[in-house]
Amino acid sequence: MPDPIHQFEVKRLIPLELNGIDVSFTNASLFMVAAVAIIFLFLMYASGGRALVPTRLQSVAETLYEFVAGMIRDSMGEQGMKFFPLIFSLFMFILTLNMLGMVPGFFTVTSQLWITAALALLVFLTVIVVGFAKNGVGFLKLFVPDGVPIYVLPLVSIIEVISFFSRPLSHSLRLFANMLAGHITLKVFAGFIVMLLGTAGTASLVAPLPFLAVLGITALEFLVAFLQAYVFTMLTCMYLNDALHPGH
Amino acid sequence: MSDNGRGAHHPKGEMSPEEIAEFKRRADQLGQKIGGTKSEKQAEIEAQEDRARHNRGMAMGLRMSTELVAAILVGGVIGWGIDQGLGSTPWFFLIFFILGFAAGILNVTRGFQRMQAEIEQEKRSLADKPVPADQDEDDA
Numbered sequence: 001m002p003d004p005i006h007q008f009e010v011k012r013l014i015p016l017e018l019n020g021i022d023v024s025f026t027n028a029s030l031f032m033v034a035a036v037a038i039i040f041l042f043l044m045y046a047s048g049g050r051a052l053v054p055t056r057l058q059s060v061a062e063t064l065y066e067f068v069a070g071m072i073r074d075s076m077g078e079q080g081m082k083f084f085p086l087i088f089s090l091f092m093f094i095l096t097l098n099m100l101g102m103v104p105g106f107f108t109v110t111s112q113l114w115i116t117a118a119l120a121l122l123v124f125l126t127v128i129v130v131g132f133a134k135n136g137v138g139f140l141k142l143f144v145p146d147g148v149p150i151y152v153l154p155l156v157s158i159i160e161v162i163s164f165f166s167r168p169l170s171h172s173l174r175l176f177a178n179m180l181a182g183h184i185t186l187k188v189f190a191g192f193i194v195m196l197l198g199t200a201g202t203a204s205l206v207a208p209l210p211f212l213a214v215l216g217i218t219a220l221e222f223l224v225a226f227l228q229a230y231v232f233t234m235l236t237c238m239y240l241n242d243a244l245h246p247g248h
Numbered sequence: 249m250s251d252n253g254r255g256a257h258h259p260k261g262e263m264s265p266e267e268i269a270e271f272k273r274r275a276d277q278l279g280q281k282i283g284g285t286k287s288e289k290q291a292e293i294e295a296q297e298d299r300a301r302h303n304r305g306m307a308m309g310l311r312m313s314t315e316l317v318a319a320i321l322v323g324g325v326i327g328w329g330i331d332q333g334l335g336s337t338p339w340f341f342l343i344f345f346i347l348g349f350a351a352g353i354l355n356v357t358r359g360f361q362r363m364q365a366e367i368e369q370e371k372r373s374l375a376d377k378p379v380p381a382d383q384d385e386d387d388a
Contacts, residue, residue, distance in 0.1 A: 155347075158347055159347055159350045159351045159354060160351070160354075162319055162322050162323045162326065162344070162347055162348050162350075162351035163319055163351040163352075163354050163355055165322050165326075166315070166318040166319035166321070166322040166323075166348075166351060166352070166355065167318075169318040169321060169322055170314040170315050170317070170318030170319075170355075173314050173317075173318060174310065174311065174313075174314040177314070178310065223303075223306075224310075227303065227306060227307050227310060228310070230307055231307045231310055231311055234307070235311070238362075
């Protein structure tokens with residue numbers, strides 16, 4: 001049976017070293033560059049026409065814009081729109097990487113914990129910086145909920161702090177775990193087909209069963225690929241909203 | 249009928265009963281036609297909203313599953329770190345493990361409260377919407 005973990009191996013394509021730090025150009029780097037190039041070319045081409053009655057591609061780009069803009073307006077209101085560039089970039093980057101991962105033989109960058117952790121930390125640090133820049137010390141109100149008696153306040157504050165620091169972890173783990181698990185499941189079920197056919201006996205007759213499973217899981221994985229990009233973006237909006245209005 | 253006959257029985261600008269009946273029949277036909285198209289559109293929109301709601305529910309489920317685990321992990325790691333610093337194993341780990349659990353429950357409850365608020369807001373905006381197409385016909 002083929003090793004289901006093999007597909008997640010990061011390979012050095014162009015080994016590089018900078019001051020003793022490994023900065024090799026890997027297959028993960030390659031797919032990230034490809035994703036950025038795809039997003040850039042697609043949006044440039046799609047919005048190039050600027051037709052009043054949009055062409056098919058232009059309306060796809062407009063739908064994507066409206067989708068993210070609507071998400072921001074719903075969670076943060078109009079003033080959240082200044083984070084639009086960050087949030088739209090995150091959404092498009094994750095969505096494209098997830099979708100690229102669905103192409104057979106392609107590398108799934110979002111199944112690398114360090115990538116998702118870096119993205120989550122980017123959001124986390126943005127929230128902290130924006131929170132303190134906007135509210136000063138008032139940002140700490142996030143850890144002091146309203147209407148809590150003073151004698152349980154220390155306990156509640158500790159719990160709030162833990163809850164706050166669990167955000168980047170759950171933010172990155174969710175994307176990573178979903179992509180990893182989905183791709184392993186696909187590989188394992190696909191492996192069953194080969195194994196069953198390989199027996200060449202009566203067992204090979206049930207080979208279509210895992211094939212049907214693979215078919216269904218593939219459809220599900222496309223949904224998950226989109227949903228995970230959506231969830232990541234939605235949570236980014238929610239966290240940034242806390243930075244704008246602490247003490248909810 | 250002739251202009252003459254109409255002028256004789258009705259003042260100017262009014263229609264005979266037959267004409268009124270005929271007009272009503274045509275208006276009803278048109279109303280039914282429009283209503284049919286509208287309700288088809290309505291059903292389509294409702295199906296779309298249903299799908300969106302289903303997807304949102306799934307997104308919510310995917311979200312909540314990790315919230316709890318992450319908070320427990322963070323609590324445990326903080327406690328373990330303090331223990332390493334103070335050499336008080338395992339007391340701070342145990343305390344912060346429980347606090348992490350509390351934080352996890354808090355995360356999940358907050359998430360669901362938010363979802364509940366969203367659903368209620370949606371319901372309210374649905375109630376504010378104008379009456380659906382098939383119910384606004386006052387000619388009966």
